Each structure stands twice: as C-alpha cells, then as structure tokens.
Amino acid sequence: MALLSKTAALTAPRTFSVIDRAIPALAPDHVVLRIAATAVCHTDLGIYKGQYANLKYPVVMGHESTGVVESAGEKVTHVKAGDPVIINPIISCGHCDMCQREMQNLCRNAGLFGREVDGSLAELVHVAGKYAHPLPADLALDDATIIETLATVKHAQDRLGVKAGDSVVVIGQGTTGLLHTQLAALAGANPVIAVSRTKWKLDMAMRMGAHHALDVSAEKSLSEVMRLTGNQGADVVIDTAGGAATLAVAIEMLKPGGRLSPYAVSHECCATFTTFPLYYKEISIIGSRALHPTDMAPSIDLVSQGKIDIKGFVSGTFPLSKTDQAFKEYEGNSNGVLRLVIDSREG
Ligand SMILES: [Zn+2]
Ligand SMILES: [Zn+2]
Structure with a gap:
C-alpha cells in the first residue's frame, strides 16, 4: 500500500x-x-x-x-x-x-x-x-531550517573572500542580512556596519556582532559609512535589499579595490549605472547563486558549534x-x- x-x-x-x-x-x-x-x-x-x-x-x-x-x-x-x-x-x-x-x-x-x-x-x-x-540530534528542527539560508549566505561570502580586518557594510537586516552580519563578524571583519530602517532588526544585528547600526536608508548611509571607515570607504558591501538605487550607493561607498555582492535578487533596471567606477576604483561585482552542496555541511557545523546563532x-x-x-x-x-x-x- x-x-x-x-x-x-x-x-x-x-x-x-x-x-x-x-x-x-x-x-x-x-x-x-x-x-x-x-x-x-x-x-x-x-x-x-x-x-x-x-x-x-x-x-x-x-x-x-x-x-x-x-x-x-x-x-x-x-x-x-x-x-x-x-x-x-x-x-x-x-x-x-x-x-x-x-x-x-x-x-x-x-x-x-x-x-x-x-x-x-x-x-x-x-x-x-x-x-x-x-x-546533529540536539538541534531544534524548526530553528534548523535557517541553515539552508545560512548556506546561501556562506556561499556568497566565500566568493567575496570576506576576511579579518575587512570593513563590511550589510544593507538590509532581514534574515539574510542578519546572517551576513554574523558571518562577516565571525570572519573577523571590522567594522561590520549594519544598515536598516527597522529598529528591532538593528538591535538584533548588534546582538549578532555588528559594530555599528545605521538607522537610515541605504542612500543616506553613505556619509556615515565614510565617517566610520575614516573616509576610506568599505572593502565589502553586501546588498540584501536589492534594487537600482542601492546598487549605485553601494558602489559609491566602496574603497578602491572593493568588492560588491548584489545578494538580493532584483530585476529592476539601473538607469544611472555606468561602468566607469568599476574601471576607476577597480570594483568587483561578485554574483552568487543559491548554494553549492559542499556549503551544507560547514553551515551545519557553524550552527552546531555555536558559532552562528539561529535563534530568534x-x-x-x-x-x-x-x-x-x-x-x-x-x-x-x-x-x-x-x-x-x-x-x-x-x-
Ligand atoms: Zn528561501
Ligand atoms: Zn546540470
């Protein structure tokens, strides 16, 4: 039967x-x-x-x-x-x-x-x-569903090569933004700057290792990011909000040689985009799609070893x-x- x-x-x-x-x-x-x-x-x-x-x-x-x-x-x-x-x-x-x-x-x-x-x-x-x-047997199976998302975040950060000492801006602090914030802090990035318009998400970002929380739109975060990076700009910007306006400002807040992850999926056209900043500042835009099978086991380990907090x-x-x-x-x-x-x- x-x-x-x-x-x-x-x-x-x-x-x-x-x-x-x-x-x-x-x-x-x-x-x-x-x-x-x-x-x-x-x-x-x-x-x-x-x-x-x-x-x-x-x-x-x-x-x-x-x-x-x-x-x-x-x-x-x-x-x-x-x-x-x-x-x-x-x-x-x-x-x-x-x-x-x-x-x-x-x-x-x-x-x-x-x-x-x-x-x-x-x-x-x-x-x-x-x-x-x-x-592992001791993980609550409802919380553990977040590990799939963590694997996609890890996949993106591995491609970006986020490392100790990098200044990292994470635009948007939804589930993927918060996981990006945590993973960058875990890699030793400093400062990790979380950007969101939602107060409770910023509070969560600070608990998850962000060094600074900016309660402004992405467009308005530029001057603060410059100030917090000693006017150098960020090594890495991860855009989990997506869209045309955030792409332009994300490129602007990168230092020369910086790397950008347009992590959020967007079909929006970016009318003001030109390739000039890619040339002039030698910016890398690094795409990432979903997760690779080999991202799963390390992501499970990050959670089971208590390095990434999936509660909340x-x-x-x-x-x-x-x-x-x-x-x-x-x-x-x-x-x-x-x-x-x-x-x-x-x-
Ligand atoms: Zn999903
Ligand atoms: Zn195939």
Whole structure:
C-alpha cells in the first residue's frame, strides 16, 4: 500500500488545498523523509502571489526544510531511518556541463525543490538521498531550517573572500542580512556596519556582532559609512535589499579595490549605472547563486558549534493544515517577521 501524505498544494495564486497524496515507492538512491518544519521565505511569497512565469499548478512549496528519515533506499549510505536531516533544495541534473564541473548550483536544468519539484509542505517527501544532509540530534528542527539560508549566505561570502580586518557594510537586516552580519563578524571583519530602517532588526544585528547600526536608508548611509571607515570607504558591501538605487550607493561607498555582492535578487533596471567606477576604483561585482552542496555541511557545523546563532529568526509557527493562514500573515506583515515556520508534525 502506498504511503499517503497530507500535502498543502497551491492550486492557483493565493489558493491552497490540503490533500492526501501518495508517496512513490522508495527508489534505491532515494529517501522518504517525515517532514518536521518548513520555513517560509520571500521566494515562497513570490510563488504564492504567482510571480513566477512558468509555474505548473498544483505547486507544493517548501524549500527550507528539516525532517527525519522515514526510510532510506538500499544505495543510501550516509543517512538511515531515524536520522534528523536538512534538505539541500537546489535540484541539479547531474549531466550538464556545469554539473560535470561540480558547479551544481549553476546547473543548466536546475530546479528548486518546492517550486519546479514538489517541496516540503507535506507530511512526507520522496527525494534523492544526496539532497538530505544529516543534522546533529540536539538541534531544534524548526530553528534548523535557517541553515539552508545560512548556506546561501556562506556561499556568497566565500566568493567575496570576506576576511579579518575587512570593513563590511550589510544593507538590509532581514534574515539574510542578519546572517551576513554574523558571518562577516565571525570572519573577523571590522567594522561590520549594519544598515536598516527597522529598529528591532538593528538591535538584533548588534546582538549578532555588528559594530555599528545605521538607522537610515541605504542612500543616506553613505556619509556615515565614510565617517566610520575614516573616509576610506568599505572593502565589502553586501546588498540584501536589492534594487537600482542601492546598487549605485553601494558602489559609491566602496574603497578602491572593493568588492560588491548584489545578494538580493532584483530585476529592476539601473538607469544611472555606468561602468566607469568599476574601471576607476577597480570594483568587483561578485554574483552568487543559491548554494553549492559542499556549503551544507560547514553551515551545519557553524550552527552546531555555536558559532552562528539561529535563534530568534522564527516569528511564528503554523500547522500544515493552516498553511493558508501562515501565508496571509506573511504577506500582510512581511517586514514584521523574519521567518514563519509550518510544522508538518501538527496536522
Ligand atoms: Zn528561501
Ligand atoms: Zn546540470
């Protein structure tokens, strides 16, 4: 008898239907996971509102997901039934030129678990074992969902080469901004300057290692950044707010030789952008996409060793059957919460 899994399926924009779905028979290289928690992020909000062009309904969202292995196929050796795990949601094809070069996050046929592939807003999922990364037993599975986001942040900072002594500006202090602030401080960057218009997020940034908190818009932070860096400018600017206006000011606040991460995804055109500052100040703009499979284990270690604090990111928890309420709350107050968690263990 096929296993049935209660699943919150998005059948149209802003419309959920909670249904029972059959889980496929266990494939030899797959695992069936009993989902514990799924964090909802801005990507999910975009899917919920129907902002992705090629969505095929029903969509089962959920890509920041933890759970426990229910059963493991015979070829899966790194986890076994009963092990807590977190999912790497970046699904890669394994045969394109990028995958052949071990650059799975840039796979030509990539999909996101929870968008192109059915995700974790369900009781059970059937997924290739390689996407399940073991977690230490003492981590709370709702908080641990943040490790997926941490892995994307770590991926970006590794590409930027953030190191001790760098002056780092982090624009925006949502979940990704706060994690960037913490990770830069952990690397020994000094000063780490957090920029946000939201007081409680700045308070959190200071607790998480920022040396300065600027309660101004990105555009207005330029003079303070210059003052705090002795008029030299910053070595690194990480823009988690995104958009055309922040790009221009981010380039302006960099010192010669500086590095910029346009971390937030934006489709906005930047009408005033010219390449001149890239030439004159020899600025590097360093893109980063999602996470690489090898970012997962070190990110889990950072949390389990207490080097990165993931407490305080989850502002509310909803049972799977109330997924629609969770999304309504998130859409109505997306600046007031960092992450909402949907708990698949509570019906
Ligand atoms: Zn996400
Ligand atoms: Zn590929």
